[in-house]
Amino acid sequence: MNIIVAGGDGFCGWPTALYLSKQGHDVSIIDNMVRREIDNELHSNSLTPIATLEERVEKWKELTGQEIRVYEGDLTHYDFLREVLKQEKPDAFAHFAEQRSAPYSMIDREHTVYTQTNNVEGTLNVLYGIKELVPDCHLIKLGTMGEYGTPNIPIEEGYIEIEHKGRKDVLPYPKQPGSFYHLSKVHDSHNITFACKIWGIRATDLNQGVVYGLDTDETQMDPMLANRLDYDDVFGTALNRFIIQSAIGHDLTVYGKGGQTRGFLNIQDTVRCIEIAAENPADRGEFRVFNQFTEEFSVGELAEKVQKVAQEEGYETTIANLDNPRVEQEEHFFQAENTKLRDLGLEPHLLNDDVIREIFKSVINHKDRVIKENVMPQVSWK
Ligand code: NAD
Numbered sequence: 001m002n003i004i005v006a007g008g009d010g011f012c013g014w015p016t017a018l019y020l021s022k023q024g025h026d027v028s029i030i031d032n033m034v035r036r037e038i039d040n041e042l043h044s045n046s047l048t049p050i051a052t053l054e055e056r057v058e059k060w061k062e063l064t065g066q067e068i069r070v071y072e073g074d075l076t077h078y079d080f081l082r083e084v085l086k087q088e089k090p091d092a093f094a095h096f097a098e099q100r101s102a103p104y105s106m107i108d109r110e111h112t113v114y115t116q117t118n119n120v121e122g123t124l125n126v127l128y129g130i131k132e133l134v135p136d137c138h139l140i141k142l143g144t145m146g147e148y149g150t151p152n153i154p155i156e157e158g159y160i161e162i163e164h165k166g167r168k169d170v171l172p173y174p175k176q177p178g179s180f181y182h183l184s185k186v187h188d189s190h191n192i193t194f195a196c197k198i199w200g201i202r203a204t205d206l207n208q209g210v211v212y213g214l215d216t217d218e219t220q221m222d223p224m225l226a227n228r229l230d231y232d233d234v235f236g237t238a239l240n241r242f243i244i245q246s247a248i249g250h251d252l253t254v255y256g257k258g259g260q261t262r263g264f265l266n267i268q269d270t271v272r273c274i275e276i277a278a279e280n281p282a283d284r285g286e287f288r289v290f291n292q293f294t295e296e297f298s299v300g301e302l303a304e305k306v307q308k309v310a311q312e313e314g315y316e317t318t319i320a321n322l323d324n325p326r327v328e329q330e331e332h333f334f335q336a337e338n339t340k341l342r343d344l345g346l347e348p349h350l351l352n353d354d355v356i357r358e359i360f361k362s363v364i365n366h367k368d369r370v371i372k373e374n375v376m377p378q379v380s381w382k
């Protein structure tokens with residue numbers, strides 16, 4: 001298949017582009033490099049040193065003979081996107097290219113507006129581009145489990161059957177997101193639902209949980225192929241942050257009581273989920289939703305798991321319960337469905353001590369690169 005990976009220079013997109021290329025697909029990447037610019041804005045960095053995108057794809061070609069074409073540009077520039085779609089005529093468009101940090105979207109008005117315009121406008125352009133140029137192309141859109149929030153009933157995969165005043169219907173599952181970033185994903189989902197209905201576009205919304213780890217078989221083939229790894233308070237996510245904190249002797253930054261429970265998955269499963277979605281396209285006009293996570297944990301539980309492994313490796317680690325910079329429930333019910341990807345063949349890489357140990361060992365090699373001022377939370381929701 002010809003597959004475009006938009007956001008293919010990022011944390012999830014880069015290993016996905018490599019994996020799909022390895023599986024024999026004809027892959028190209030769209031990216032505007034904004035994530036690298038944001039590192040400069042925040043005076044932050046990836047824990048792992050990362051090569052430029054040109055160097056990355058050159059090394060990939062040298063090692064495998066496979067070419068990954070690169071289109072440097074912005075999804076919010078429609079003329080650019082049209083040219084890429086005309087040239088590639090993709091069978092599938094895997095769309096990772098959004099501002100994905102909840103704290104970044106909560107910095108101030110400008111960052112909220114940037115997040116929502118970048119994400120919503122980019123996705124609208126992709127929808128118009130597919131309609132205009134490649135109507136059969138399958139949109140594989142990265143959504144987020146956080147679109148649902150934390151309701152006091154089980155979370156379904158996209159839709160829920162409701163009985164109301166004697167009548168029944170299957171309706172989109174209610175959305176109660178917890179940041180302006182997560183809201184941008186809800187807006188995307190609504191726009192995609194509508195485009196599927198009126199234009200017959202085929203789309204899969206992958207409501208992904210928090211991703212942990214950094215390596216896949218492909219990124220480990222050469223240091224030039226290394227994936228980025230975020231640890232700062234703005235882009236670093238739970239688990240990865242805790243592992244890096246334990247490696248530098250920092251207290252583990254559990255926000256509030258630590259009962260916040262989320263769906264999690266290994267980056268090795270992210271890449272496979274995209275392949276599964278691509279190989280099993282949605283029907284024309286179908287807005288299909290998969291919940292893309294493999295296990296549920298509270299952040300307190302994750303901190304304890306990391307503390308145990310770090311101690312076994314000789315690193316004494318303390319868990320700190322910080323004042324929560326976010327407005328969110330710290331103790332709540334959480335139970336979400338995630339059967340659809342497994343039914344299509346996903347075999348999850350589950351989290352155990354050895355997995356944490358492996359990430360810990362990758363992290364230890366680069367711990368001198370940590371900018372310590374960037375570890376404590378600085379962005380407040382209030
Ligand atoms: P990332 O920031 O590392 O990568 C996103 C990439 O998209 C970057 O390389 C960036 O330069 C590019 N980009 C952003 N806006 C663009 C635009 N307008 N035009 C072209 N390129 C643009 O993020 P990530 O962690 O790889 O996340 C990828 C996707 O997966 C996001 O949509 C995110 O919401 C979703 N997701 C991520 C996680 C996670 O834990 N990382 C979990 C759930 C969902």
Ligand code: USQ
Nearest residue numbers: 100101102144145146208209210237238253254255260299
């Ligand atoms: N948290 C801590 N301590 C930390 C960091 C986070 O307790 O040091 C808590 C947060 O308060 C929150 C939970 O951990 O309750 C998850 O936070 P996170 O920063 O790991 O993840 P989140 O902000 O939800 O965003 C990440 C990605 C985003 C993706 C989302 C999936 O950045 O792109 O959409 O995970 S989900 O959470 O399922 O919506």
